[in-house]
Amino acid sequence: MIFKPADIFFGLYLLGIFLLLGLLSLVVSGAIINPTQTPKTFVFLYGGVTIGILFTLYYVCRKNDGQFYITSIDIIAGLLIVSILVNRYFLQEMAGFSFRFYELIGLVLLYIIIRQTESKYIPWLFLAVTVGGLLQAVYGNLQLYGYFSSLHRDFNITGGFFNPGPYAGYLASVFPVALGLWLYRARLLHGEARDGLEIKPFFFGSYSLWVYTGIVAGATILLVLPAAQSRSGLLAVAAGSAYLLYRRYGGVEWLSLQLNTPLKKLVSVSLAVVILAGTFAGFYLIKQDSADGRMLIWKATALLIQEQPVTGHGFDRFQAGYMNAQAAYFMNHPGDPAAPLAADNRYAFNEFLQFAAEQGVIGLALLFLVGILIIRTKGQSNSIWLIISKAGILATVVFGLFSYPAQILPIKLNLVLFLAVIASFGNPIRIRAISIPEKVKPWLKGSLLVVVLAGAIAGTLHLNELRNASKTWKLGLDLYNSGNIEQSILAYERVEPVFNRKGDFLMNYGKALSIAGDHEKAIQVLNKAENHLNNTIIQTALGDSYKALERFDKAEQAYLLAGHMLPDRFYPKYLLATLYEETGRWDKAVSLAMELVSKEPKVESTAVREIKHEMALLLERAGERGVAD
Numbered sequence: 001m002i003f004k005p006a007d008i009f010f011g012l013y014l015l016g017i018f019l020l021l022g023l024l025s026l027v028v029s030g031a032i033i034n035p036t037q038t039p040k041t042f043v044f045l046y047g048g049v050t051i052g053i054l055f056t057l058y059y060v061c062r063k064n065d066g067q068f069y070i071t072s073i074d075i076i077a078g079l080l081i082v083s084i085l086v087n088r089y090f091l092q093e094m095a096g097f098s099f100r101f102y103e104l105i106g107l108v109l110l111y112i113i114i115r116q117t118e119s120k121y122i123p124w125l126f127l128a129v130t131v132g133g134l135l136q137a138v139y140g141n142l143q144l145y146g147y148f149s150s151l152h153r154d155f156n157i158t159g160g161f162f163n164p165g166p167y168a169g170y171l172a173s174v175f176p177v178a179l180g181l182w183l184y185r186a187r188l189l190h191g192e193a194r195d196g197l198e199i200k201p202f203f204f205g206s207y208s209l210w211v212y213t214g215i216v217a218g219a220t221i222l223l224v225l226p227a228a229q230s231r232s233g234l235l236a237v238a239a240g241s242a243y244l245l246y247r248r249y250g251g252v253e254w255l256s257l258q259l260n261t262p263l264k265k266l267v268s269v270s271l272a273v274v275i276l277a278g279t280f281a282g283f284y285l286i287k288q289d290s291a292d293g294r295m296l297i298w299k300a301t302a303l304l305i306q307e308q309p310v311t312g313h314g315f316d317r318f319q320a321g322y323m324n325a326q327a328a329y330f331m332n333h334p335g336d337p338a339a340p341l342a343a344d345n346r347y348a349f350n351e352f353l354q355f356a357a358e359q360g361v362i363g364l365a366l367l368f369l370v371g372i373l374i375i376r377t378k379g380q381s382n383s384i385w386l387i388i389s390k391a392g393i394l395a396t397v398v399f400g401l402f403s404y405p406a407q408i409l410p411i412k413l414n415l416v417l418f419l420a421v422i423a424s425f426g427n428p429i430r431i432r433a434i435s436i437p438e439k440v441k442p443w444l445k446g447s448l449l450v451v452v453l454a455g456a457i458a459g460t461l462h463l464n465e466l467r468n469a470s471k472t473w474k475l476g477l478d479l480y481n482s483g484n485i486e487q488s489i490l491a492y493e494r495v496e497p498v499f500n501r502k503g504d505f506l507m508n509y510g511k512a513l514s515i516a517g518d519h520e521k522a523i524q525v526l527n528k529a530e531n532h533l534n535n536t537i538i539q540t541a542l543g544d545s546y547k548a549l550e551r552f553d554k555a556e557q558a559y560l561l562a563g564h565m566l567p568d569r570f571y572p573k574y575l576l577a578t579l580y581e582e583t584g585r586w587d588k589a590v591s592l593a594m595e596l597v598s599k600e601p602k603v604e605s606t607a608v609r610e611i612k613h614e615m616a617l618l619l620e621r622a623g624e625r626g627v628a629d
Contacts, residue, residue: 006061013054014121017114020047021128021417025136025170025410026160028151032467033474036151036162040409041099042467048106049456049463055113056452060445071426073373073419074115080366081108084315087359092314096532097502100316103409107416114420122385122424125417126177127210132410133174134217136160140167140224157227166408168233169399171221173414176240176391178221181207181214183248184384231287232402240395247387293341294349294402300326301348304357312360319346319503321357323534327564340568340602344535347407351400371397374419377426386425389418469495477508485516503533511541519545536562536572543575552583570596574611577618586622593618 020043029039084104088095114125140159142148150158159167181188188207225233304313304325313321322345330339348354356364374393377386396405396415405411476491492509499505506529513522522545529538543558556579562572573592580589593615601608 006058009054009058009061010118013051013058013113014117014124016047016051016054017110017117018124018128020044020051021125021413022132023135024413025132026139028160031471031474033470033477034162035474036158036160037409038099038470041103042463042470044409044413045102045106045463046460048109049459051113052109053452053456055116056449059116060449069428071423071428073370073377073423073426075429076366076369076373077111077419077423080363080370083363083366084359087311087363088315091311092317094501094531095314096317096320097499097505098316100407103412104315107412110413111416111420114417115423119424122421123207123210126181126385126388127213129174129177129414129417130181130210130213130217133171133178134213134220136167136170136174137217137220137224140171140227141220144224144227157224161408164228165230165232165403166405166411168225168228168230169236169396169403169405169408170410170414171225171228172233172236172240172399173392173396173405173411175218175221175225175237176244176395177388178214178218179241180244180384180388180391181210182218183244184387185211185214187384229287230403232399235402236395236399239398240391243391243394244387247391289341292338293343296326296329296336296338296341297345297347297349298353300329301350301353301357303328305353308357308360310360310362312356312358312363315358317532318348318354318357319533320531321534322346322348323536323565324561327561330567331564334567342566342568344537344566346533346535347404349403351397351404351406354404354406370419373426374422377422383425385421389421392418393422465498469498473499473505473508476512480508480512485512488512489516489518500528501532503529503531507533507535507538507541511537514541514545517548519548523549536565536569539565540572540575543579547579547582552579555579568602570599570601570608570611574615577615581618581621586625589618590622593622 024040024044024047027040027043029035032038032042081104088101114122117125136159139148140157143150143157143159150156151161152158152163155164157167158164159170161167161170188211221237225237300322301318304318304321307313307321307325326342326345330336330342348357352364352367355367359367374390392414396411396418399405405415472491472495476488476495479485479488479491489509489512492505492512495505496509506525510522510526510529513519513525523542526538526542526545539558539562543555543562546552546555546558556576559572559576559579563569563576566572573596577589577592577596580586580592596615597612597619
C-alpha cells in the first residue's frame with residue numbers, strides 16, 4: 001500500500017497530539033523556573049508549533065471539497081476568546097507577562113486542529129488521555145510506596161505536579177474516560193459504537209485496547225486518589241461517575257416505579273438529604289481549616305470582583321489585586337477568626353469566581369452560555385464519546401468549584417479535547433468556501449505554507465528566547481537562595497528585558513536588590529512588581545528599602561499593608577515595631593511588642609521564638625526609658 005503525503009502528515013500530527021495528551025503531565029525539569037509547570041508549557045508550545053506545521057502540510061496536500069462547518073459552541077467559544085483578547089489589550093491599563101496566555105493561544109489552535117481532525121480518529125485521542133492518566137496513577141503509587149520522591153517536601157504524593165491538589169484534579173478529569181470505556185465495553189468490544197466515530201478493529205477485537213486500558217487506568221486511579229486527600233478531586237470523580245452511570249443505566253424511570261407512594265418518596269428524599277448533608281459535613285471536618293480558608297478567599301474575591309464588575313481586572317491578573325482585597329477585608333473585619341488561615345495567595349479556589357474577577361460579567365456570561373450549549377448538545381443518543389466528554393467536563397467543573405484546574409495545563413488539554421468532541425456533535429452551520437480557480441489554488445496553498453513556516457520559525461525563536469531566559473531566572477533564584485546575592489542580581493539583569501512585566505520575576509529581582517542595598521532601584525522594581533503581583537514579600541521588601549532611605553512614612557505604609565494582608569503573621573508587625581522604635585514612636589512600638597509577646601503562634605518555629613525574644617528586649621528598653629505600657 002502506497003501512502004500519500006497527506007496521509008503521512010496527518011498521521012504525524014495525530015501522533016503529536018496523542019503524545020501531548022498522554023505524556024505532557026509527566027514533564028518535569030529542575031533546570032527551569034517553576035520546574036513542575038513551566039517545562040510543560042514549553043513542551044506543549046514546541047509540540048504545538050510542530051503539530052501546526054504538520055497539519056498545514058496535510059491541509060495543503062489533501063483534496064479539499066471547499067466546505068467546512070462550525071457549530072454554535074465554536075461561535076460562542078470564539079467570541080469568548082475575542083472578549084478575553086479585547087479585555088487584555090484594549091480595556092485594561094496594562095497587560096502583564098503570562099505563560100498562561102501563551103498556553104491559551106496554543107490551546108485555541110489545538111482546538112481548531114482537533115475540530116478539523118477526521119472523526120474516526122478521535123477515539124485515539126481518548127486513548128491518549130487514558131494512557132496519560134494511567135501513567136500518572138502508576139507514578140503516584142510508586143511515590144506513595146517510596147520508589148520515587150514527591151515533588152513537594154510537605155506531601156508524600158504529587159505525581160508529576162507541584163502538590164496533590166492539581167494531581168488529583170488531573171486524575172479526576174481522566175477517570176470519567178476510563179470508567180466510560182468500561183461501562184460501554186460491550187458496545188465497544190462488539191463493534192456496536194455506531195456514532196460517527198468508528199475505527200477498524202484493533203488488538204483482539206474492536207476497541208479492545210481502549211477497554212482494557214480503561215479498566216487498568218480506572219482501577220489504578222482509584223488506588224491512588226484517596227492518598228492525595230483531595231476532597232474536590234473525590235467530589236469530581238463522584239460527579240463524573242454519577243453522570244456516566246445515569247446515562248448508561250438510566251434511573252429516573254426505575255425510581256419512579258419504585259417510589260410509587262408518597263411515604264416512599266418522603267422517606268427516600270429524607271434519606272438522600274441526610275446522606276448528602278453527612279457527606280459534605282464529613283468532607284468539611286476532614287480538613288476544616290482548609291474549608292474555612294477557602295471561604296475567606298471567596299469573601300476577599302467578592303471584594304475584588306466589586307472593583308471591576310463589568311470587565312474584570314484582565315486575563316491572569318487575579319494575583320495583581322487579590323492580596324489588596326484580602327487586606328481590605330481584614331481591615332473591615334479585624335476580628336475574623338479565619339485570620340490565622342490567611343496566606344499569600346494567587347488563586348480564588350473557584351474558577352468561576354476567578355473568571356469573574358478577571359473577565360467580569362461579560363466574560364462570565366459567555367462562559368455560562370458555552371456551558372448551556374454543552375448541556376443542550378445531544379448528538380446521537382448512543383454516542384459514547386459525547387457522553388464521556390460531558391462526564392469529563394462535569395468532573396472538571398466540580399473540581400473547579402474548589403480548586404484551580406484552569407491553571408493546570410494537562411487538565412486544560414483534556415478539556416479542549418472534550419469540548420471539541422462535544423462541539424462536533426452540534427448542529428452544523430455549513431459554510432461553502434469561495435470558488436477559487438484551479439490554477440490559483442496551488443499558489444494560495446503555497447502562500448499559506450510559507451506564512452505558517454515563517455510564523456513557526458519566528459515562534460520557535462521566541463520560545464527559545466523565553467526558555468533560555470527562564471533558565472537564567474532559575475539560576476538567579478538559586479544563587480539568591482545560596483546567599484550569592486550579587487551574582488543573582490547579574491543573572492536577573494540579563495533577563496529583565498524579557499520578564500519586565502512578570503510579577504514573580506520582579507519580586508525576586510527587587511528583593512535581591514533590597515538585600516544588596518541598592519534601595520532606589522529596588523523600590524523602582526518592586527513598585528513595578530505591584531502592578532502585576534502583590535503580596536507580603538513585596539511589601540516587606542519595599543518597607544525595608546524605604547526604611548533604609550529614611551523614608552519612614554512610606555516604610556510604615558508598606559509594613560502596615562503587609563500586616564493587613566496577613567494579620568496573624570509575626571514578621572510584618574515585628575518589622576513595624578522595630579521601625580517605630582527607631583523613629584522614637586515608643587507608644588506604638590510597645591503596643592505591637594506586647595501583642596507579639598503574648599500572641600500564640602499557629603505554628604511554633606525558630607523565627608517566631610526569635611521575634612518574641614526581640615520584642616521582649618524592646619519592652620525592656622522601653623521600660624528603661626520609662627515608657628508606659
